[in-house]
Amino acid sequence: MNKIKVMIVDDSALVRQVITQAISREPSIEVIATAQDPVFAIDKLKAQWPDVFIVDIEMPRMDGLTFLKKIMAERPTPVIICSSLADKGAQVTMEALAAGAINIITKPKLNLKSFLEDSSNDIISAIKSAARANMRVVRSMTGAARSPLAVAPKQSADAMLASTPHQGARMYGTTDRVVAIGTSTGGTQALEAVLSRLPAVTTGIVIVQHMPEKFTAMFAERLNGLCAMEIREARDGDRVHPGLALIAPGGRHMMLRRNGAQYLVEVRDGPLVNRHKPSVDVLFRSVAQVAGRNALGIIMTGMGDDGARGLKEMRDAGATTIGEDESTCVVYGMPKEAFKLGGVGRELPLDQIPREIVGFGS
Known part of the structure; x- marks a missing residue:
């Protein structure tokens, strides 16, 4: 089996060193080159092209966003953005995701x-996920651990919400409908493609x-400027109503609740579920219990299995469920x-999902 070849482009020697050391402990991945900025990287690309790039955003001579666009124009290749948690970094990272970046590795200013x-497992997982990315699809949508290998226990949605499969059947005292969407790698582009095609008055x-934290608020803000619906990061107690889409904040779980005949969201901390926070399984389970057949569940592009069990619970509770087609x-x-x-x-290609959402609410 061929190793995943990685190039690290970051002006911090420490970042290059630590990421290289983390990768060296994973036998299926190898670092073939590092560079302190994109100009040096371009020179090294003449000898060998990687399967995955890890690219800093802020660098001398050429910034990471410009370099990303060059990669996508010349030879589309999975790019993981290594970004600061600062607000400025989050804004530029949103542009990078829109331009075709596959994933984000965040880094603080201190420590x-x-x-x-401590994040070496996440870095390795991000690389493996990026290496599987269908760049033809990406291009079509963009127009262009101290013990590094120790795996954290994989919590289920039980960690946040007990399984009560038949609860939803007793709670249909409303005709209000709700759409629940879960996605991961490639999801920023997929959500933009879906939400930007929905009318202003669409089911909540x-x-x-x-x-990660900070990025969800920037992502919601960006989508809000592109879509007819109102899109924003969810706050605890927000009501779910037509014309509004709520995105779970990074670092917090989001669950659907009922207040009389109305739906609202509960946003709170908790353990990682399927190694994620927010978790799709947590959201989908809550929707199954609270909305049942009044819900539409959609699972889209992403690595792993978060959301698969929750979508099955939604379907068992009478909800309509859709999975994005592999194509x-x-x-x-x-x-x-989720399909397995x-x-x-039903499985549907991305361009047919907006029509299903509109039809569900009519």
Whole structure:
């Protein structure tokens, strides 16, 4: 089996060193080159082209966003953005995701070495996910651990919400409908493609997109400027109503609740579920229990299986369920696992999903 070849482009020697050391412990990945800025990287690309790039945003001579666009124009290749947690970094990272970046590695200003060492499992997972990305789909949508290998226990949605499969059947005292969407790798582009095609008055939507803190607010703000619907990061107690889409904040779980005949969201902390926070499974389970057949569940592109069990619970509770078809997925992981479990009622390509959302609410 061929190793995944990685190039690291970052002006911090410490970042290059620590990420290289983390990768060296993973036998399926190798670093073939590092560079302190994109100009040096371009010279090294003449000898060998990687399978995955890890690219800093702020660098001398050429910034990471410009370099990303050059890669996408010349030879589309998965790019993971290594971004600061600062607000400025978050804004530029949103532009990078829109331009075709696959994933984000965040880094703080302080205690960088310790943070990167502790995050080595996440870095390795991000690289493996990026290496599986369907760049044809990406291009079509963009127009262009101290013990590094120790795996954290994989919590289920039980950690946040007990399974009560038949509860929803007793709670249909409303005709209000709700759409729940879960996605991960490639989801920023997929959500833009779906939400930007919906009319202003569309059934209320709740969304989990795997994304770090700070970035979800910037992502929601960006989508809000592109869409007819109002899109914003969810706050605890927000009511779900037509014309509004709520995105779960990074670092917090989001669950659907009922207040009389109205839906609202509960946003709170908790353990990682399926190694994610927010988790799609947590959202989908809550929707199954609270909305049942009044809900539409959609699982789209993403690595892993978060959301697969929750979508099955939604379908068992009477909800309509859709999985994104492999042909349009950047990574056909989450929809595939949901399909295998029997949670997907129908598989549809991305361009047909907006029509289904509109039809569900009419």
